[in-house]
Amino acid sequence: MIGVVGATGEVGSHAVRVLRDLDVGPLRLGGSRDVDHRDDGSLDRFAAGCRVLVNCSGPAHAVGDRVARAALRAGAGYVDASEVDGPGVTGAGLRPGLTGLLPRWLARREFDAVHGLVAHLAVLDRFTATAAADYLHASDSEPLAAWREGKVSGVLTRRTGVALPFLADEVTLLPHLGREEERLAAALKLARGDWYTAVSGEHVRTAFDRARTLDHADAVAALVRASALDLAGREPHVVLAVRLDGVSGSEPITRTAVLRGRGNGELTGALTALAVLAVDRGEALSGFAAEVLDPEVTLARLAECGIASPFVVEGELSVEEGAL
Template identity: 40%
Template sequence: MRWESAIGVLGGYGAVGAAVVRRLVAAGAGPVLVAGRDAARAEDLARRARAAGAPVGALRADLDDPDSLDAFAARCRLVVNCAGPSYRVLDTVARAALRAGADYVDAAGDDPVAARLRDVGEEHAGRVDGRVLVLSAGALPGLSGLIPRALVARAENPVRLDAHLGGVAPLTPAAAGDVLLGHGPEHGIPSAAWRGGGVRERVLPPLRDITLDAFPRPVGAFPFLSTEAVRLAGATGLEEVNWYTVFGGERLAEELALTRALEGTDTAPLVAAAAEDVARLGAWYGQEFRLWEGSVEGPHSRTAVLRAEDSYELSAFLAGVTALRVLDGSVPPGVSRAAEVLDPEATVRALAADRCAELVLS
């Protein structure tokens, strides 16, 4: 088979990428080209897919080898980036896709990537015009900005949203890198909240041993107003947004705080700490959104509860859906984020029907 005009999945044998490949194949999209630094792993996945009758090929492509990235992107009409960590990838893969005239979906990527792609557009408008580039097509950011949009759309007079997102999960080295470095001002502000049309700092304290429907046991929640939460607040007109990161276990939270305090860059202790939490508590992930209508005081009126065993499968779900919507022409050209261009209601219905998670909006 000639691997031209393929859907290329970079990092296609990883925790997210392999699930994206499965979803694209199941949807009848293809041919699919699996790429990554480890050519043997890419070929192994492709060979198993071909044995089942799926049109899947493999190619070596390395972030540190621009020629290999260009050779990969040249075979693709759409590049889905599942390689990480995002702080290292940044816009490297997106630029390769643009050079090849391909569309682009990033399972991660947020403000730092969007800013760099805006610079590309200003410098070389022709490279961006007509191309679709969708960022933040994962569980967080991504579903974390899309599910509350569906909840708000169902409300009469939404005024306040509380969000709790996290759990206990194994960390790949790439994911650990994003956890470690995803806390600067380009990502969000600790202890801040949205109040009356703007960000207010030093508003919220951490919460200890709270019980929420999205999580099987009491959890700790640490306020962190992400840039995604700020965009959501501005787009929906909410008066108040309180946004929390949830740690279901203690070891990862402890190790993360220590590593940041020492300004460390080694992700191995975080991977080990997450593994300890999983060994003791099992793996589970959740997102819970509580919405107030009419008044920010009193009990909330609506809730969205997402429960899953595997956050990587959630990211693959949204990356896969986003890729399919790009392929069918549903996403307009330009740089956007999945939560802002996908249909919230249609996406939450699809997620609720998917075996990767349990989602209830009430």
């Protein structure tokens, strides 16, 4: 039995669909009426008899490690779309998750050694109240920081009106460095690493700026409204682009990998489901998803599910290669 807490939410519903497509189960689905993540007794009853317990509920800071502890008491494997401390495979989402897997996939596929990285994550999608609350509560990422053979604060700047070859609209680039990025930089032995969130919607950008002056509930509501305005008449999409510089053999090379998806919820739910498959098969036991899932196997499965398929370009993308 695979138990899914938060099965009816934005992430959970996509995870359930992929689990069914993969014929992983049987499934025990827990929506807000079926299991209360705030109550240990409710969680224990739901987890009883499960071989893997999955948490797709949120906000992550409110749930904490309650579902993970219920899995431990039940003797079940554990997967969480969010990054929480404790046993099981966690951080199995878009970020963290795919943002750590794609550069590992590219490095293993093309390089003998990697020296530099530049990554952009662009998301045009609606913020649910849960996703907005998680975004505003996140504290693991330092704005304007980058990797220069170690974390360096304030080395990058926010840039507006930037044209990127793999996006149709000009964007605002928000540099950041968080725990996943630091672990990736150390694993790849990077000398230099720059990570950016690329924001194309003017309403979301304004809401980000106003969030610091609002109380939490008003800031969440503002992000939800702003994302709906930016998405009006447009198709949601996610673009993750990673450029690596390094060597293959004795030759210096540059490669860019791009992964495109239809939305944050779909990509996060899909990676959560693929992490469940890996745990259920004994391929991964415990750790952060980007570090314990096999990049080649996981991205191949993501493509087989029809969710997203990465492609690689020699050097940097041109406008013709990259525009949406």
